[in-house]
Amino acid sequence: xxxxxxxxxxxxxxxxxxxxxxxxxxxxxxxxxxxxxxxxxxxxxxxxxxxxxxxxxxxxxxxxxxxxxxxxxxxxxxxxxxxxxxxxxxxxxxxxxxxxxxxxxxxxxxxxxxxxxxxxxxxxxxxxxxxxxxxxxxxxxxxxxxxxxxxxxxxxxxxxxxxxxxxxxxxxxxxxxxxxxxxxxxxxxxxxxxxxxxxxxxxxxxxxxxxxxxxxxxxxxxxxxxxxxxxxxxxxxxxxxxxxxxxxxxxxxxxxxxxxxxxxxxxxxxxxxxxxxxxxxxxxxxxxxxxxxxxxxxxxxxxxxxxxxxxxxxxxxxxxxxxxxxxxxxxxxxxxxxxx
Amino acid sequence: xxxxxxxxxxxxxxxxxxxxxxxxxxxxxxxxxxxxxxxxxxxxxxxxxxxxxxxxxxxxxxxxxxxxxxxxxxxxxxxxxxxxxxxxxxxxxxxxxxxxxxxxxxxxxxxxxxxxxxxxxxxxxxxxxxxxxxxxxxxxxxxxxxxxxxxxxxxxxxxxxxxxxxxxxxxxxxxxxxxxxxxxxxxxxxxxxxxxxxxxxxxxxxxxxxxxxxxxxxxxxxxxxxxxxxxxxxxxxxxxxxxxxxxxxxxxxxxxxxxxxxxxxxxxxxxxxxxxxxxxxxxxxxxxxxxxxxxxxxxxxxxxxxxxxxxxxxxxxxxxxxxxxxxxxxxxxxxxx
Numbered sequence: 001x002x003x004x005x006x007x008x009x010x011x012x013x014x015x016x017x018x019x020x021x022x023x024x025x026x027x028x029x030x031x032x033x034x035x036x037x038x039x040x041x042x043x044x045x046x047x048x049x050x051x052x053x054x055x056x057x058x059x060x061x062x063x064x065x066x067x068x069x070x071x072x073x074x075x076x077x078x079x080x081x082x083x084x085x086x087x088x089x090x091x092x093x094x095x096x097x098x099x100x101x102x103x104x105x106x107x108x109x110x111x112x113x114x115x116x117x118x119x120x121x122x123x124x125x126x127x128x129x130x131x132x133x134x135x136x137x138x139x140x141x142x143x144x145x146x147x148x149x150x151x152x153x154x155x156x157x158x159x160x161x162x163x164x165x166x167x168x169x170x171x172x173x174x175x176x177x178x179x180x181x182x183x184x185x186x187x188x189x190x191x192x193x194x195x196x197x198x199x200x201x202x203x204x205x206x207x208x209x210x211x212x213x214x215x216x217x218x219x220x221x222x223x224x225x226x227x228x229x230x231x232x233x234x235x236x237x238x239x240x241x242x243x244x245x246x247x248x249x250x251x252x253x254x255x256x257x258x259x260x261x262x263x264x265x266x267x268x269x270x271x272x273x274x275x276x277x278x279x280x281x282x283x284x285x286x287x288x289x290x291x292x293x294x295x296x297x298x299x300x301x302x303x304x305x306x307x308x309x310x311x312x313x314x315x316x317x318x319x320x321x322x323x324x325x326x327x328x329x330x331x332x333x334x335x336x337x338x339x340x
Numbered sequence: 341x342x343x344x345x346x347x348x349x350x351x352x353x354x355x356x357x358x359x360x361x362x363x364x365x366x367x368x369x370x371x372x373x374x375x376x377x378x379x380x381x382x383x384x385x386x387x388x389x390x391x392x393x394x395x396x397x398x399x400x401x402x403x404x405x406x407x408x409x410x411x412x413x414x415x416x417x418x419x420x421x422x423x424x425x426x427x428x429x430x431x432x433x434x435x436x437x438x439x440x441x442x443x444x445x446x447x448x449x450x451x452x453x454x455x456x457x458x459x460x461x462x463x464x465x466x467x468x469x470x471x472x473x474x475x476x477x478x479x480x481x482x483x484x485x486x487x488x489x490x491x492x493x494x495x496x497x498x499x500x501x502x503x504x505x506x507x508x509x510x511x512x513x514x515x516x517x518x519x520x521x522x523x524x525x526x527x528x529x530x531x532x533x534x535x536x537x538x539x540x541x542x543x544x545x546x547x548x549x550x551x552x553x554x555x556x557x558x559x560x561x562x563x564x565x566x567x568x569x570x571x572x573x574x575x576x577x578x579x580x581x582x583x584x585x586x587x588x589x590x591x592x593x594x595x596x597x598x599x600x601x602x603x604x605x606x607x608x609x610x611x612x613x614x615x616x617x618x619x620x621x622x623x624x625x626x627x628x629x630x631x632x633x634x635x636x637x638x639x640x641x642x643x644x645x646x647x648x649x650x651x652x653x654x655x656x657x658x659x660x661x662x663x664x665x666x667x668x669x670x671x672x673x674x675x676x677x
Binding site for chain 1: 433482485486487492493494496497498500501502504505508509511512515516603604646647650652653655656657659660662663664666667670671
């Protein structure tokens with residue numbers, strides 16, 4: 001048993017190092033691709049402060065905030081998905097499918113709709129308010145879904161079906177409100193909703209960073225509790241865990257991560273679903289390993305998807321949410337066919 | 341489930357006649373309501389004593405009447421598609437929008453708009469048949485070859501996944517070819533641009549699709565008892581399924597090509613009619629057509645009222661009506677397992 005655990009820890013450290021390496025490589029590739037190419041040596045020069053003004057502007061004001069935002073959002077959504085799959089004991093749970101993302105999206109659109117006239121959009125205040133609104137939206141959505149799916153306990157299948165329904169309802173309300181907006185706000189809301197991080201600036205990064213810095217370590221700390229919950233209610237209560245209490249704590253954590261990510265990056269579906277599967281395939285089901293690996297894979301995947309979106313049909317920029325959907329739906333379908 | 345009421349033939353006929361009268365009345369209401377309200381008597385005169393010199397008569401003849409008719413036809417088509425799908429798969433959640441059929445049709449339309457911009461409306465309709473066909477075949481195949489078979493959850497999830505995939509690719513193409521505006525319309529669903537040509541397209545495809553659906557309704561009743569029973573009774577299930585899918589494609593494809601993605605009509609109407617009409621699809625399919633027409637004509641009126649003078653996509657209205665119903669079904673079917 002002890003030896004087995006050692007092997008696993010070794011494997012874990014190896015995977016983490018490998019992922020960090022990939023992350024760094026992709027980070028540099030992302031920095032030097034785009035409508036204007038900047039070659040790697042120039043990127044390096046600029047990073048250490050010896051680039052031209054133009055290169056500095058492109059890298060520091062346009063590309064770097066977008067990339068960092070992608071890393072944070074990817075990690076947030078992936079961890080959120082891993083927690084949701086653990087607590088619902090359902091491999092197909094994801095903040096997007098369950099309607100949590102749309103709930104957060106609706107809250108942000110309502111925010112733009114009611115307060116836009118009073119606050120400057122790109123201002124710091126607005127950037128910091130958006131995650132809070134998104135968080136409220138996500139929590140309310142989760143509350144609605146959870147209580148509608150409640151029928152002497154929450155059955156995972158019912159939870160997903162209810163999530164799909166609530167998702168459709170929120171989308172309909174979203175459309176109605178969007179069409180009531182003036183054209184300028186409408187455009188902003190549409191672009192934002194399709195999962196977009198190219199209009200990123202440092203304010204968004206600053207607004208999102210504290211959430212991730214606080215929430216992801218909590219998720220790591222909660223890994224063991226999640227292991228017990230994912231065995232099922234009977235086993236968990238037999239082992240003396242307060243099932244319902246822990247479940248709600250973890251649910252709030254997952255929803256907060258999803259909400260904050262949606263506020264900064266729009267509704268990016270399927271990322272939170274696919275990444276934990278890849279992580280489990282690499283390291284097995286234990287959450288203290290799955291969560292950090294998911295965070296890294298999510299970060300890398302979203303950064304790569306963002307890079308693809310910016311370049312594949314250039315000069316047209318494709319919202320990253322669309323790229324993520326196209327990349328991950330085939331894997332989702334494969335999972336769907338495999339599970340009972 | 342709900343306790344079924346007694347199904348006597350007289351009640352069934354009566355309910356259908358009442359619903360038909362309601363459809364006619366709501367079409368009248370739909371025509372009279374608008375940016376300029378037109379009195380019912382004028383509506384009557386515009387239809388039966390048309391006078392081309394009067395603006396109101398022109399508005400009614402050229403804009404409002406085709407729109408109301410198109411709404412009725414699209415509603416009927418979607419509801420019948422849903423009824424056929426639910427009967428064939430014995431799955432309470434089967435319906436065009438859940439199964440990604442509407443996304444498939446919209447996808448094919450975007451492709452034709454992008455690569456063959458000069459295509460006629462009839463070409464667009466044919467394209468959306470093909471798109472709808474691809475989506476339904478893919479979703480069915482995924483459901484059938486997966487372990488555990490085509491359960492309601494699988495069907496819904498496969499539909500969501502394929503729908504997301506298709507609409508993602510559609511948005512990508514739309515963004516690249518700057519078709520977002522048209523695209524937005526298809527995805528939300530609306531009847532604003534309908535003309536007599538749209539009504540003609542709907543009528544032609546409707547004759548084929550509806551006749552096909554009505555003609556296999558008896559076999560669908562048998563099929564809905566279970567495939568083994570149907571085979572035992574000497575029925576060729578494959579032939580019925582092929583005909584059923586064909587009618588679904590024609591009906592959904594033409595509906596989407598005219599009105600865009602209008603969700604949930606095909607899901608809720610068959611359930612309501614099954615509740616009133618019992619289990620016999622010879623009753624369910626025709627009265628789904630009537631109730632579907634009624635639902636969409638009324639939703640179209642609401643969509644013009646809710647934010648007047650602007651229009652709200654009718655798909656958003658039908659979703660808002662349909663979602664509580666879907667949730668009710670989800671609670672029911674999820675609880676059994």
